[in-house]
Amino acid sequence: MKTLAHVRITPTDTSVNGATVSSASLAGLYREFAGDYPKFFKMDSLCKLGFMAAELCLKNLSADEKENTAVILFNRNGSLVTDRNYQKTIESDNYFPSPALFVYTLANIVTGEIAIRHKIYGETSFYVLDSRDETLMDEIVSDTLLTSSPRYILTGFVEYENEQNYIADIKLVTK
Amino acid sequence: MGGIVITKIADNIISPLGTSTDENFRAICNGNSMLRGHSGAFGLPEDFCGSLFNRNELESRINTEIANSETFTFFEKLCIFSAKKAIEDCRLSACEADVLFILSTTKGNVEYLAESATDERCFLAGSAKKIAEYFKNTNPPLVVSNACISGVCAQIAAVRALLSGRYRHAIVIGCDVLSKFIVSGFQSFKALSPEPCKPYDKERIGLNLGEAAGTIILSATADNEKAQWQYIAGAIHNDANHISGPSRTGEGAFRVILDILKEISTDEIAFINTHGTSTAYNDEMESIALHRAQLDDVPVTGLKGNYGHTLGAAGIIETILSMKAVDNKLVLPTKGFENSGTSYPVNVSAETRTTDKTAFIKILSGFGGSNAGIAYRKGGLQ
Known part of the structure; x- marks a missing residue:
């Protein structure tokens, strides 16, 4: 398995292939590196994080190459931050559930947001693990490369807890 | 491997x-x-x-x-x-x-x-x-x-x-x-x-x-006497269209079915057990995907009229019941269906039908634009 690009985003440092490119927040990264996709502001934080990592990681792939790329992401808390926010909207004394929030109570929505942005029709999968286990993640990704058709896989760990604590560690790999 | x-x-x-x-x-x-x-x-x-x-x-x-x-x-x-x-x-x-x-x-x-x-x-x-x-x-x-x-x-x-x-x-x-x-x-x-x-x-x-x-x-053990069903193919594709609505062209589901049909011939398929949630958009989308894959004549069955949508369990229990149906040479009834209401009519029935075919495809679609399918064929490891 060969790594073609590697992006790491934390609240204080964003790097591409090991070199720091920004120290901005997610909204700041959007303005620096995307800027043309207002839907970004409707996304929950997990999706914003995954979206920006994908922006930086897929820069050198052509539309044709993206079409059958797979997106396989992992984390530990699933969509728990948005789950908590949604829970607040269904307490008995304060009941106003919103579909715009509920849809983000699924961790795999981040893979869908990336697919829509990049016109990726390949596999999108989300796995929730008990810990950030690099060996296990690599096994799942290399098994996918061996047993199905994608030439490229965008993969990695993407977890959002709060503004001070989030990480996307994403790479583009090929056989 | x-x-x-x-x-x-x-x-x-x-x-x-x-x-x-x-x-x-x-x-x-x-x-x-x-x-x-x-x-x-x-x-x-x-x-x-x-x-x-x-x-x-x-x-x-x-x-x-x-x-x-x-x-x-x-x-x-x-x-x-x-x-x-x-x-x-x-x-x-x-x-x-x-x-x-x-x-x-x-x-x-x-x-x-x-x-x-x-x-x-x-x-x-x-x-x-x-x-x-x-x-x-x-x-x-x-x-x-x-x-x-x-x-x-x-x-x-x-x-x-x-x-x-x-x-x-x-x-x-x-x-x-x-x-x-x-x-x-x-x-x-x-x-x-x-x-x-x-x-x-x-x-x-x-x-x-x-x-x-x-x-x-x-x-993957070759000698289990319980091995009555073989995995044939599986595929996952995104619609790249919308996070909470299915594609109007059934793109992801269509690509899933095409991938599976590379490994199994239409003639072998007893039925396709679909997602069939009964929402206007899902069922319409599936009818389009099946039509694009030229599967209009293959029997379709859906189990949501019996169980509702069981979310993370749906793909498992609907696969198991599809196996049981083929074991008994049956195409299961689609409870709740009466009159066709999709642009491309699917071959669905409220009655139990019979079949001599020995394979099936199970498909699902969901939030995030995701679609998946899997095919199994009856037969052990002779």
Whole structure:
């Protein structure tokens, strides 16, 4: 398995292939590196994080190459931050559930947001693990490369807890 | 990796219709459903129609069958109960290092968020770990959380782990239980039908939610006498279109079916068990995808009229019942269907039909633009 690009985003440092490119927040990264996709502001934080990592990681792939790329992401808390926010909207004394929030109570929505942005029709999968286990993640990704058709896989760990604590560690790999 | 054949060696379904695959299969053949109107359930201000467990009765029963039951939530008990029945059926030693546990769920224990925003039980992998540990299995379990398509994705994940040679058996459990959290969300989408759903019907107005747990045990071991079903193909594709609405062209589902048809001929297919949620858009999208794949004549069956949409369990229990149908040379009835209501009529029937064919395709679609499918063929490892 060969790594073609590697992006790491934390609240204080964003790097591409090991070199720091920004120290901005997610909204700041959007303005620096995307800027043309207002839907970004409707996304929950997990999706914003995954979206920006994908922006930086897929820069050198052509539309044709993206079409059958797979997106396989992992984390530990699933969509728990948005789950908590949604829970607040269904307490008995304060009941106003919103579909715009509920849809983000699924961790795999981040893979869908990336697919829509990049016109990726390949596999999108989300796995929730008990810990950030690099060996296990690599096994799942290399098994996918061996047993199905994608030439490229965008993969990695993407977890959002709060503004001070989030990480996307994403790479583009090929056989 | 070449030459490894994946077979199903055991299964189980726990649903409001029964606690074994056979009980469930008989209930479907008899046209039964536990879809009922529920008023005030889970403290919801709005009524809904769904298929719910009699939680107290089932939980008391499970408590007598599993050890240390007080340490598990209802969701975890269901998973353990279902897996235990399947494991006992094929006499698998689930603690071995070559056995992998995979859990398919959308929301696991999310109901506990109502008690505390930091409740540790809401971590999906924590549940999976407890379930694997119950069976003294120490491999890190996988949780596949791909919304409504999780049950098929979990089987595909199992196949990959078995083909890699790292594991010889995979215990794939699918489960979701309903809660205020889940039902209110679907209500906010205006996706629910107040009556039992009518898949592919011109009067369909939405889906019903349901609770269930199911287990499929897949094996790469060549000599299991229980190996009656072979995995043929599986695929996952995104629509790249919308996070909460299906593609108008059925793009992802179409690509899933095309991938599967590379491995199996249309002539072999007894039926396609579809998602068939009974929402206007899902059923229409599937009809377009089936038409584009030139499968208009292949029988279609849907089980949502019996169970509702059981979320993370759907892909598991609907696969198991499809196997049972072919075992009995049947195409199962699609409960609730009367008059065709899709742009491209699908070959669906409210009546039981017969078949001599020995393979089927199971497809699912869901939030996030995701689509998945899997095909199995009857036959062991002669």
